[in-house]
Every structure is written in C-alpha cells, then in structure tokens.
Amino acid sequence: MRIERIKKEEVVLESDNIDLSLIDPIITKYKNVKGNMIPILQKTQETYGYIPRAAFNKLAKETDLKLSDMYGVASFYAQFRLHPVGKHIIKVCHGTACHVQNATAITDALVEELKVKDGETTPDNLFTLESVACLGCCSLAPVMMIGNDTFGKLTGKSAVDVIRKIRETETGTPCKN
Amino acid sequence: MENTKVIVGLGSCGLAAGAGKVYEKIKQLKENQNLQFELKKTSCIGMCFREPLVEIIDNNGSYIYGDVTEATATEILEKHIQNATPIKEYVVKTDLFVTKDKNFFEGQVKIALRNCGYMDPESIEEYQARNGYKSIEKISTQNISRTEVIQTVMDSGLRGRGGGGFSTGLKWRFANNNKSDIKYIICNADEGDPGAFMDRSVLEGDPHSVLEGMIIGAYAIEASEGWIYCRAEYPLAIKRLNIAMDQARKKGYLGKNIFGIEGFDFDIHIKEGAGAFVCGEETALIASIEGQRGMPRKRPPFPAASGLWRKPTNINNVETFANIPWIILNGATAFAKYGTEKSKGTKVFALTGKIKNGGLVEVPMGITIRDIVFKLGGGIINDKKFKAVQLGGPSGGCIPEYLADTIVDYDSVNATGAIMGSGGMVVMDETTCMVDMARFFLDFTKKESCGKCTFCRIGTQRMLEILTRITEGEGKESDIDTLIELSNQIKDSSLCGLGQTAPNPVLTTIKYFKDEYEAHIRDKKCPSKSCKALLTFEIIPDKCTGCMLCKKVCPVDAIDGERKLIHVIKQEMCIKCGMCFSKCKFEAITVR
Ligand SMILES: Cc1cc2nc3c(=O)[nH]c(=O)nc-3n(C[C@H](O)[C@H](O)[C@H](O)COP(=O)(O)O)c2cc1C
Ligand code: FES
Numbered sequence: 001m002r003i004e005r006i007k008k009e010e011v012v013l014e015s016d017n018i019d020l021s022l023i024d025p026i027i028t029k030y031k032n033v034k035g036n037m038i039p040i041l042q043k044t045q046e047t048y049g050y051i052p053r054a055a056f057n058k059l060a061k062e063t064d065l066k067l068s069d070m071y072g073v074a075s076f077y078a079q080f081r082l083h084p085v086g087k088h089i090i091k092v093c094h095g096t097a098c099h100v101q102n103a104t105a106i107t108d109a110l111v112e113e114l115k116v117k118d119g120e121t122t123p124d125n126l127f128t129l130e131s132v133a134c135l136g137c138c139s140l141a142p143v144m145m146i147g148n149d150t151f152g153k154l155t156g157k158s159a160v161d162v163i164r165k166i167r168e169t170e171t172g173t174p175c176k177n
Numbered sequence: 178m179e180n181t182k183v184i185v186g187l188g189s190c191g192l193a194a195g196a197g198k199v200y201e202k203i204k205q206l207k208e209n210q211n212l213q214f215e216l217k218k219t220s221c222i223g224m225c226f227r228e229p230l231v232e233i234i235d236n237n238g239s240y241i242y243g244d245v246t247e248a249t250a251t252e253i254l255e256k257h258i259q260n261a262t263p264i265k266e267y268v269v270k271t272d273l274f275v276t277k278d279k280n281f282f283e284g285q286v287k288i289a290l291r292n293c294g295y296m297d298p299e300s301i302e303e304y305q306a307r308n309g310y311k312s313i314e315k316i317s318t319q320n321i322s323r324t325e326v327i328q329t330v331m332d333s334g335l336r337g338r339g340g341g342g343f344s345t346g347l348k349w350r351f352a353n354n355n356k357s358d359i360k361y362i363i364c365n366a367d368e369g370d371p372g373a374f375m376d377r378s379v380l381e382g383d384p385h386s387v388l389e390g391m392i393i394g395a396y397a398i399e400a401s402e403g404w405i406y407c408r409a410e411y412p413l414a415i416k417r418l419n420i421a422m423d424q425a426r427k428k429g430y431l432g433k434n435i436f437g438i439e440g441f442d443f444d445i446h447i448k449e450g451a452g453a454f455v456c457g458e459e460t461a462l463i464a465s466i467e468g469q470r471g472m473p474r475k476r477p478p479f480p481a482a483s484g485l486w487r488k489p490t491n492i493n494n495v496e497t498f499a500n501i502p503w504i505i506l507n508g509a510t511a512f513a514k515y516g517t518e519k520s521k522g523t524k525v526f527a528l529t530g531k532i533k534n535g536g537l538v539e540v541p542m543g544i545t546i547r548d549i550v551f552k553l554g555g556g557i558i559n560d561k562k563f564k565a566v567q568l569g570g571p572s573g574g575c576i577p578e579y580l581a582d583t584i585v586d587y588d589s590v591n592a593t594g595a596i597m598g599s600g601g602m603v604v605m606d607e608t609t610c611m612v613d614m615a616r617f618f619l620d621f622t623k624k625e626s627c628g629k630c631t632f633c634r635i636g637t638q639r640m641l642e643i644l645t646r647i648t649e650g651e652g653k654e655s656d657i658d659t660l661i662e663l664s665n666q667i668k669d670s671s672l673c674g675l676g677q678t679a680p681n682p683v684l685t686t687i688k689y690f691k692d693e694y695e696a697h698i699r700d701k702k703c704p705s706k707s708c709k710a711l712l713t714f715e716i717i718p719d720k721c722t723g724c725m726l727c728k729k730v731c732p733v734d735a736i737d738g739e740r741k742l743i744h745v746i747k748q749e750m751c752i753k754c755g756m757c758f759s760k761c762k763f764e765a766i767t768v769r
Contacts, residue, residue, distance in 0.1 A: 034467075034468075034486070035466055035467045035468040036468060037468035037469075038448075038451055038465065038468050039449075041451075042449065042451065069469075072470055073469065073470055076453065076470040076471065077451035077452050078452030078453060079409055079450075080451065093371075095372050096370075096371045096372030096529075096530075096567065096570065096601065096603045096617070096618075097371070097372040097529035097530055097535075097601075097603055098371075100529075100530045100531065100603055100605060100609055100614075101531075112732075132410070133369075133371040133454070133621065134370075134371035134373070134374075134410070135189075135410055136189055136368070136374040136377040136410060136411060137189055137190050137193045137225075137374070138372050138373070138374055138527060138529040138535070138601075139190055139225030139226060139228075139374075139527075139528070139529055139535035139536050139537075140190055140193050140194060140225065140228070140535075141529060141530075141535075143193065148412065150192065150193035151193065152190075152193040152194055153194075
C-alpha cells in the first residue's frame with residue numbers, strides 16, 4: 001500500500017537557511033498551467049534534493065494548489081522525498097531480473113559497508129541507500145545506479161568498490177582496506 | 178578507406194557496460210592517428226549480452242564487434258581500419274561469415290525494432306532515409322481517409338502491446354466515433370513491469386517511429402494534442418524524445434496543418450512519471466497527467482469516451498505505436514502474414530534472468546518458448562537445468578519447463594495461467610525458488626497497490642505475510658488453501674488490472690510447483706537452496722584442510738577450529754550468509 005511511504009513523523013530539523021526564493025521562477029512558470037502540480041513538485045525537489053516543509057507552505061500560499069492535495073501527491077509517488085538525502089543516491093535495482101540474479105547480495109554488501117539500512121543516509125551525508133524496481137538494464141543484472149551512472153553485472157564486492165572509489169574522491173583520503 | 182563508418186551502440190545498456198569510454202577512446206585514436214572513417218552513434222540492436230558493441234561498415238559490408246573494451250577497440254581499429262583485416266573472433270554479427278552468435282538473429286523478424294541499432298536516433302534525416310515519415314506522407318499524398326487508416330490497422334490484426342492485447346484498430350474506431358472539439362492521444366511509456374525494457378529500447382533507439390505512429394493515430398481519431406507519459410527512470414529516452422520532437426517541429430511535422438493536410442493540427446508533450454507502477458494503468462495514468470494521485474477509476478466510461486480532462490482519449494503502448502508506420506507503409510496483409518490466427522505480427526521480448534544471451538528479440542507470434550530460450554537465447558547460464566519462464570511480470574505467471582513448447586500468442590499463454598504482458602521474459606533455472614518468486618511479486622504488488630480497493634490493499638498484505646512465513650520455514654499445512662482463497666477474492670473484488678492480476682504469480686506457482694511449497698511447509702526445506710532461513714551449512718570433515726579461511730571470513734564468529742584441524746560450524750550462531758561456502762577453496766562446505 002502506498003500509504004506506507006508516509007513514515008511516522010520524525011522531528012525534522014530544517015535549517016533556517018533554505019533559500020525559498022529559488023523556487024520563484026518555478027512558480028511563475030507553472031502557476032496557471034493545467035495539471036501543474038507534479039511538475040512543480042518535481043522542480044522543487046530538483047532544487048533542494050527533497051521537498052522541504054517550508055517550500056510546501058510557500059507553494060500553498062503562492063499558487064492555488066492546496067497543501068493537502070500536494071501532500072497527497074507527494075506521498076503517493078515514490079519519486080518525491082520529504083526528507084533531505086545524501087549527496088549520492090545509490091539506487092540498487094530489485095526488479096525481477098535483478099532479483100533472480102541475487103540483487104539482495106548487493107544491498108546486503110552495501111548495508112554492511114555503509115553501516116546504514118536500506119532507505120537511510122550515512123551520517124556524513126554522502127550516501128543514501130535505496131531500492132528501486134527496474135532500471136531498464138535488466139540484461140546486465142544485477143544493476144545499480146548512482147547519479148546518471150549505471151553499473152551492471154555487479155557482485156557484492158564490485159558494488160562496494162564503486163562506493164569506496166566515490167568516497168575516496170569525495171574525502172580525498174584513500175580507504176584503509 | 179573513405180567510406181568506412183565506425184558506429185558505437187550508446188543505449189542505456191551499452192553505456193552501463195562501458196560504451197561511453199569505448200566511444201571516447203575511438204574518437205581519441207581517430208584524432209591522434211588521423212584515421213579516415215566516420216564515427217557515429219546508434220542505439221541498441223538487442224545484443225545486450227555482448228555490449229559494448231561497435232559496428233564497422235566498410236566496402237565489404239558490416240561487421241559488429243562485441244564485448245569491446247578500450248583495449249580491444251585499439252586493436253580493432255589497428256587491424257580492421259589500418260590493415261583492412263577484420264578480427265573474425267571478435268565479430269558477433271555479420272553477413273559475411275558465420276559467427277558464434279548467429280542463432281541469436283535467426284528467426285527474428287524486425288518490425289517494431291526495424292530501426293533500433295541501425296541508425297542514429299538523434300538524426301531525423303537517418304530516420305527519413307529508412308522510410309521515416311513516409312507513411313504519414315503516403316496518407317497525405319494518396320488522400321487516405323481516416324476510416325481507411327483505421328480499417329488497415331483493424332485488418333492487420335495488431336493487438337495492444339502494453340499487456341491487454343485489445344485490438345488497436347477497434348480502439349481507434351471507438352475514439353473516432355466519439356465526436357468532440359478536443360481529443361487526445363496518449364503514448365504509454367511507463368513500462369512499469371520490472372524485468373522488461375522493450376519500450377525503453379524503442380524510445381532510445383527509434384523515437385521518431387513512436388512520434389510517427391502517434392501522428393497517424395492522431396490523424397485517424399482527429400486528436401489535436403498528444404502526450405507521452407514516460408517513466409522518470411528513463412532519462413536517456415526522455416532526452417532523445419525531446420530531441421526528436423524538436424526536429425519534427427522544425428520540419429513542420431508537428432504543428433499546424435501538418436503534412437499538408439488542411440486542418441490537421443497536432444503537437445506532443447512529454448510528461449515525466451513520478452514513480453508508481455499503477456500509473457501504467459490507463460485511467461491512473463490519465464489522473465497522473467492531470468496532476469493527481471495516480472489512482473485508477475471505474476470503467477466505463479472508457480478513455481475513448483471520457484479520458485484526459487474528460488475528453489475522448491486514445492491510449493496505446495510504445496511498441497504498438499512503433500508498429501503503426503510499418504503497417505501503413507507495407508499494408509495490413511504484410512503484417513498479418515506473421516503470427517497465429519488470433520495474434521498477428523511480431524512481439525518484442527526482453528530476455529533476462531539465467532539466460533546466456535540476455536537481450537531484446539523480436540519474433541513472429543507463434544514461436545515456442547523453448548525456441549526463444551534455447552535457440553535465440555542460447556540456453557541457460559552454466560548449462561544449469563531450465564526450470565521456468567516468468568511472463569507478464571507482476572500480473573503474469575510462471576510457465577514450467579514441461580510447458581515450454583507453448584507457443585507465444587495471447588490465447589495460448591493465457592491458457593497456462595500466465596499472460597503475454599508487455600514482453601518481459603525472465604528465465605529461471607534450478608536454483609531459483611518458486612515460492613520466493615511468488616513472494617517477490619507479492620511484495621511488489623503490495624507496495625504498488627494504490628490502496629483504493631480493500632481486497633487489493635489488505636489481501637496482498639496478508640498473502641505476502643503467508644508467503645514470507647513459508648520461505649522462513651514457518652509455513653502451515655493450511656497455507657496453500659488460504660492463499661488460493663485469498664487469490665480468488667482479490668481477483669474478484671479489485672477495480673483495476675493491478676489487483677485483478679496480482680495473485681497470478683502465486684496461483685501459477687501453486688499450480689505448477691506445488692511440491693516446492695510442500696517441501697517448504699512440511700519438510701522445512703527449500704529444494705532450490707535459495708531460501709536462506711531453511712539452509713544448513715556444514716563442513717565435510719574429509720575435505721576440510723584446516724586452512725582457517727572460513728573462520729576468518731565468518732562475520733559472526735560461528736566457526737570453530739585451529740590451523741590444520743577440522744573446523745566446525747556452530748549452527749546456533751550461523752546467520753546463513755554463505756560467506757564460508759563461497760570462500761572455501763576445497764569444496765568442504767555443503768548446503769542442505
Ligand atoms: C497495473 C497496470 C499496469 C500497466 N502498466 C502498463 C505499462 O507500463 N505500459 C503499458 O503500455 N501499458 C500498461 N498497462 C496497460 C494499460 O492500462 C493500457 O491497457 C495500455 O497502455 C493500452 O495500450 P495498448 O492497447 O497499445 O496495449 C498497465 C495496466 C495495468 C492494469
Ligand atoms: S530488473 Fe534490474 S534493471 Fe531491470
């Protein structure tokens with residue numbers, strides 16, 4: 001049931017320095033367009049990486065979209081995030097082809113490496129680990145996607161290697177092992 | 178070699194396999210060594226198992242090289258381009274000599290995929306050079322009427338490729354009969370079935386044919402606006418569609434009075450999906466374009482009467498549209514020549530799972546599943562035992578090996594309890610547990626149920642709980658009956674196709690693999706050795722050399738033993754991760 005996407009309310013510590021003016025152009029562009037709700041939410045998310053509460057409130061004030069409708073839509077679709085995410089989102093495919101080729105082993109290895117559960121973000125805000133259904137590269141299963149890069153024919157080890165490389169470039173320090 | 182072309186396949190699958198790097202390498206070599214050839218891009222020809230692919234066309238013909246790396250690219254350029262000697266062992270497809278993969282193409286008939294991998298998808302000129310936009314021009318120059326276009330589509334026998342298999346011509350006729358000032362035509366590019374990627378390949382490899390199909394459809398039903406609803410997971414498809422639409426607009430193929438047909442105004446928008454499987458269902462898709470939650474509604478009224486913004490709307494799948502220009506140009510009989518009595522033409526399948534030649538194949542309806550798996554697909558990886566194919570994704574079912582001579586057409590596949598679906602064909606071998614597969618699909622449908630119908634919302638949850646319990650060794654004797662009962666109730670009382678078909682994976686696995694369910698429930702064993710909770714790892718004393726490797730890799734210190742002494746797994750601590758099993762160099766660990 002899609003309602004499960006509405007997790008129990010966490011205390012969101014939203015830093016006060018969200019620059020709400022960033023979404024002004026989006027509001028101007030889509031304000032009076034038919035069927036504008038999903039594009040507005042998508043562009044807002046592109047701006048902040050998720051949809052901050054403050055942005056919902058601003059949109060409700062400045063467009064004729066209702067807060068309840070927006071929350072209904074945002075919680076329905078898997079794409080929308082209501083919480084901040086890490087810099088790199090690791091999407092591990094758990095589609096049929098990847099499942100048959102043991103995608104679970106990839107997630108298990110990454111859970112072990114990153115010390116977070118599926119759906120969580122590392123404390124250094126570098127990685128968010130997610131499961132998705134089918135990235136359309138099924139013949140290269142198991143597959144994961146980070147940013148716009150897709151990695152195929154993975155093993156637990158090669159998936160971890162990819163993550164370590166990214167971490168090395170990000171932090172500038174080579175990993176111990 | 179002046180006229181030589183070097184073409185790199187840059188579809189999503191190629192890119193994931195490293196084709197981007199190969200392209201850059203070739204470009205760099207060409208510049209550095211001032212090599213004489215034209216470097217071009219194309220998309221996927223379906224040989225995903227040999228990606229990255231590089232085609233060289235010289236005066237003798239075409240050679241497609243497979244599994245190309247930066248290193249082999251250098252070698253290929255040196256030998257083939259500079260010394261004019263093709264490296265035969267690397268060639269995977271050519272008409273000039275026999276290659277090891279020749280069977281993959283034998284028996285394929287390319288209609289929907291006619292251009293995929295054979296042209297640059299970002300060039301409208303190349304599409305036109307391959308009969309692109311000739312069909313709509315034919316309609317215009319020969320003054321073919323709307324009813325004649327619809328009749329041709331009817332006569333071709335084309336049935337919707339999105340899963341339902343409804344006659345496309347008939348659907349167009351309904352939409353045409355409903356008069357209105359505004360009508361819409363929608364292309365369903367949501368491709369939600371996990372394990373299927375036919376539509377992605379068509380959109381990435383041949384976006385113009387989808388546009389042309391939509392233009393012809395718009396002409397036939399008098400629509401003035403088109404929408405393509407594409408899932409956001411396909412960024413490359415969206416990019417190429419946008420390029421194609423811009424090119425078409427510049428040429429005046431989209432806009433006002435197009436193709437010289439007075440009063441034929443038509444343009445197309447793209448709508449990016451936001452991640453919900455149920456939005457592939459047509460009424461949910463329409464709600465989503467309108468900006469609402471993607472919840473299906475009751476039909477009738479069908480979209481043909483009241484669809485997008487309550488106007489008559491025709492909605493077809495990507496592959497359906499890609500077939501249309503070919504049918505109009507070559508005629509209904511040319512299409513109906515292929516296939517069986519009630520399922521005409523060809524169908525694209527995405528072959529994945531435990532298959533050697535994973536990729537995209539287009540075959541005439543009526544071919545057997547066995548031929549697809551063993552002739553085109555090359556058989557099972559590591560020559561393991563073929564167990565079943567899964568057709569139709571979460572709405573479909575598993576067809577066991579002993580029914581592999583079933584032919585693929587809508588009615589024969591339905592008779593097995595599976596459905597044709599959109600064309601995902603996931604191949605399973607003896608190591609795939611069928612109870613786990615059923616659990617996997619129920620987990621998917623449970624998550625994707627929109628929540629509107631009680632039986633779909635709660636029933637799938639209950640079924641998942643039972644299946645999970647069985648795979649964890651907690652199954653009860655009555656579980657199979659309960660699953661069947663719940664299945665029938667969910668089928669009967671759900672509003673849309675998602676709920677009505679969600680139990681299919683469970684019902685077909687119970688029908689064909691009841692013994693596996695019983696082994697889990699009664700003997701607490703997983704015959705495929707896949708359900709972790711039911712496995713026991715043990716060390717075979719005769720084979721253990723006391724190397725201590727397993728002890729070292731065990732994440733929970735569940736292995737006892739000293740150097741040169743036989744090790745023992747402490748069963749009460751073992752978490753069944755399988756690390757010791759995969760690391761042991763002496764095959765001294767068994768799984769039961
Ligand atoms: C739950 C569900 C998901 C669906 N997903 C898709 C899809 O991803 N792509 C698609 O073309 N049709 C999908 N369909 C079928 C559509 O509702 C519709 O029948 C189809 O787009 C019509 O096009 P066609 O006649 O060309 O097949 C889905 C149906 C259901 C019930
Ligand atoms: S199932 Fe993983 S990419 Fe399709």
